[in-house]
Amino acid sequence: RAGELMDCLKKEDLIGKTINDLFPDAVENLSVIATFKDIINTGNSYKFPRNEYLANNEKVIRDNLAFKISDNQIAVIFDDVTKKAKLEEKLQNEYQRLENIIEFLPDPTFVIDKEKKVVAWNKAIEEITNLPKEKVLGKGNNIYSIPFWGEPRQVLIDIIMDNDEKIFKKYDQIKKINDCLTAETYLPNIYNGKGMYAWLRASPLFNNKGKIIGAIESIRDITNQKTSEKKLIESEEKYRMVVDNSREGIIIAQDGVVKW
Helix, strand or coil, X not given: CHHHHHHXXXXXXXXXXXXHHHCHHHCCCCHHHHHHHHHHHHCCCEEEEEEEEEECCEEEEEEEEEEEEECCEEEEEEEECHHHHHHHHHHHHHHHHHHHHHHCCCCCEEEEEXXXXXXXXXXXXXXXXXXXXXXXXXCCCCHHHHHHHCCCCCCHHHHHHHCCHHHHHXXXXXXXXXXXXXXXXEECCCCCCCCEEEEEEEEEEECCCCCEEEEEEXXXXXXXXXXXXXXXXXXXXXXXXXXXXXXXXCCCEECCEECC
């Protein structure tokens, strides 16, 4: 009955028909007949390529599995996977959209799955590490840390995955807001060993059931900001030294507030 509904054919229209009747193109393309003979001879089952056809003016997608049931008989199961295929296509489109967004983010960004294997490594991170995505995608063992530290080690994103707060000690000004972590650190191996000061942000990725399925980390170059802050501090220290060692009485005020 299910087969009749799927193919819009009645049982009486099929019983007694030959393979050539059911597969008119099999005379020219002998692959179907050859496959059936192989199933009879070897006993191996065979899954045909997923196919599409129209039934009641609607597109139906199905998987077809053939297997031996006796010395001269084969059964073929037709499985309607239309809803499943449409869902898979939707998920694939969403994944591709997310991948495109990550790829063109201005900040160097990478993503790992729950096994801590790299699943995204965007263009910006390729540029600062000189490491193409082809060499890191699908790989684990903290490979994502090597371009920054010269060795595999735990980094900010690992706190998300491992919940290991010992890693906190490796970073300056680390903060945790809800599920998101931010920190500052110096990355010595970036730009071919030139190094850079970086602001880091790591967040978990959840599935629709609220379970962590991975994590994402972005890196922002704050070297210029840190350099300016350092110069300002040095300038203030020199200025303070001059004032403190002056033989004249000096009062420094700013916005109506005495500074020195």
